[in-house]
Amino acid sequence: MKRDYPATSRNKGPILEVLKEHLPPKGVVLEIASGSGQHVCWFAHHLPDLIWQPSDGDPECLPSIEAWRQDSGLQDRIRPPVHLDVTALPWPTQELDAVFCSNMIHIAPWEAAQALAQGAGAVLRPGGLLVLYGPFKRNGAHTAPSNQEFDADLRRRNPQWGIRDLADFDALAGQAGLDHHETIPMPANNLCVVWRKCP
Numbered sequence: 396m397k398r399d400y401p402a403t404s405r406n407k408g409p410i411l412e413v414l415k416e417h418l419p420p421k422g423v424v425l426e427i428a429s430g431s432g433q434h435v436c437w438f439a440h441h442l443p444d445l446i447w448q449p450s451d452g453d454p455e456c457l458p459s460i461e462a463w464r465q466d467s468g469l470q471d472r473i474r475p476p477v478h479l480d481v482t483a484l485p486w487p488t489q490e491l492d493a494v495f496c497s498n499m500i501h502i503a504p505w506e507a508a509q510a511l512a513q514g515a516g517a518v519l520r521p522g523g524l525l526v527l528y529g530p531f532k533r534n535g536a537h538t539a540p541s542n543q544e545f546d547a548d549l550r551r552r553n554p555q556w557g558i559r560d561l562a563d564f565d566a567l568a569g570q571a572g573l574d575h576h577e578t579i580p581m582p583a584n585n586l587c588v589v590w591r592k593c594p
Contacts, residue, residue: 422492516571
């Protein structure tokens with residue numbers, strides 16, 4: 396029931412440092428595609444004044460997220476996980492201070508990225524943040540040979556998957572009322588990208 400993803404264990408520290416710098420000191424954060432539940436528990440432990448709402452589009456992930464939540468002892472700061480299909484707009488949620496999504500848009504159809512930008516733009520309060528983590532192309536080119544190989548493997552597995560160009564998602568974010576705030580290089584040729592909802 397309780398899943399443990401090695402990649403999540405490796406990247407949780409560097410992502411936390413970005414979140415510490417950019418997330419508001421208090422508020423509610425929706426995590427899209429929580430997966431195993433490891434990230435949300437780690438972040439909640441180290442950012443004690445934020446309330447986290449984990450979610451995933453795969454119902455089979457929810458028991459793992461809940462198991463991590465129960466073991467964390469942070470039920471007062473981590474809400475029970477919910478099933479959330481990003482493409483089912485509007486999202487059934489209140490106004491939020493931040494939306495965080497890790498490693499999703501390259502393993503989903505482009506429609507999911509479109510819905511992620513649109514959904515975040517709709518639920519974030521003015522000044523709220525959308526934070527994405529994962530691999531991206533820059534100006535139509537891969538940032539490393541390993542990313543190019545990963546992209547080819549993704550597209551072999553599913554033609555609708557693949558590493559997205561940051562400029563393409565940035566255009567979606569802009570259409571949803573989100574301003575590109577900062578791009579932070581991360582280990583293993585990944586990026587953390589932060590958008591802020593226009594006032």
